[in-house]
Amino acid sequence: xxxxxxxxALFLVLENDADDVARAHVQTCAxxxxxxxxxxxxxxxxxxxxxxxxxxxxAAPARVWWKPALAAAAIMLAVWGVxxxxxxDAVDDGASPSLAEVSRAxxxxxxxxxxxxxxxxxxxRPLEAALHGDGPDDDAWEIGxxx
Amino acid sequence: xxxxxxxLETQDxxxxxxxxxxxxxxxxxxxxxxxRDEAEDVEQExxxxxxxxxxxxxxxxxWRAWLTRVTLNACRDRRRSRWWRWWRGATDEFEETRFATxxxxxxxxxxxxxxxxxxxxxxxxxxxxxxxxxxxxxxEGWSTQETADxxxxxxxxxKRHLFRAIRHLRGALGERx
Numbered sequence: 001x002x003x004x005x006x007x008x009a010l011f012l013v014l015e016n017d018a019d020d021v022a023r024a025h026v027q028t029c030a031x032x033x034x035x036x037x038x039x040x041x042x043x044x045x046x047x048x049x050x051x052x053x054x055x056x057x058x059a060a061p062a063r064v065w066w067k068p069a070l071a072a073a074a075i076m077l078a079v080w081g082v083x084x085x086x087x088x089d090a091v092d093d094g095a096s097p098s099l100a101e102v103s104r105a106x107x108x109x110x111x112x113x114x115x116x117x118x119x120x121x122x123x124x125r126p127l128e129a130a131l132h133g134d135g136p137d138d139d140a141w142e143i144g145x146x147x
Numbered sequence: 148x149x150x151x152x153x154x155l156e157t158q159d160x161x162x163x164x165x166x167x168x169x170x171x172x173x174x175x176x177x178x179x180x181x182x183r184d185e186a187e188d189v190e191q192e193x194x195x196x197x198x199x200x201x202x203x204x205x206x207x208x209x210w211r212a213w214l215t216r217v218t219l220n221a222c223r224d225r226r227r228s229r230w231w232r233w234w235r236g237a238t239d240e241f242e243e244t245r246f247a248t249x250x251x252x253x254x255x256x257x258x259x260x261x262x263x264x265x266x267x268x269x270x271x272x273x274x275x276x277x278x279x280x281x282x283x284x285x286x287e288g289w290s291t292q293e294t295a296d297x298x299x300x301x302x303x304x305x306k307r308h309l310f311r312a313i314r315h316l317r318g319a320l321g322e323r324x
Binding site: 007012045 | 178286310317
């Protein structure tokens with residue numbers, strides 16, 4: 001005895017495209033006969049459901065929100081890009097006094113002369129001499145004579 | 148006089164065809180496009196073609212089949228439009244329509260609103276080819292061979308698409324079985 005028909009085989013019976021053995025099986029096997037009836041009924045119901053207008057309100061598929069959102073985001077990005085570029089140019093002009101001040105303070109070479117002048121300052125001469133080992137009076141540094 | 152009579156006959160013939168097929172063509176457009184406005188546009192396009200065909204005096208053995216083929220092609224052309232396809236996802240929404248309604252079968256009355264909604268949602272998720280095949284075969288009632296001819300497919304291919312469509316749609320009826 002042939003085993004129960006597959007779903008595809010039942011479908012082919014419904015389509016009148018099955019072989020005689022399959023058709024005979026549906027007539028003799030209670031299980032397959034029930035499955036066949038269910039398939040035929042479901043197909044009928046599906047067809048008649050899709051014939052109905054309008055579909056139930058809850059059939060409305062979820063709106064694909066990301067497409068308009070993506071478009072809006074792209075537009076906003078473009079606007080922000082254009083606006084940001086314009087603003088950056090404006091900042092370059094507007095902030096230049098304070099930025100230039102900071103920049104001058106950090107990287108200025110004008111103070112080099114001042115420092116050079118300080119090198120030759122009288123106040124630093126003894127210290128400079130001590131560093132070079134030729135102090136003005138070595139004895140002055142001695143606390144006591146042990147000898 | 149004879150010409151005026153022929154024109155009148157043509158107009159009458161067209162009106163009759165329009166009256167008989169309008170709801171069917173509208174439903175087909177709506178099922179294959181899902182956007183009400185787009186479906187109405189395509190429907191009008193189809194009937195303009197019918198009028199031209201009618202006036203050109205090319206008699207058709209089966210206007211119903213001709214209309215179905217023209218509708219399918221018009222829907223396909225519309226779907227192929229790139230922008231339309233892009234926006235389609237965002238605008239797909241079943242709304243109250245002016246399309247004709249059909250009497251419900253007792254079996255269908257058994258289906259609850261939620262279950263019918265699930266069937267529609269399952270249908271919406273079908274690939275285009277499976278939708279076309281299912282609609283022509285089980286909503287319109289064409290034979291497998293006629294469906295294959297209209298879609299330019301082999302009957303075996305129609306059966307394959309149909310089997311997949313039915314299996315998917317039956318999933319929406321799961322709790323009923």
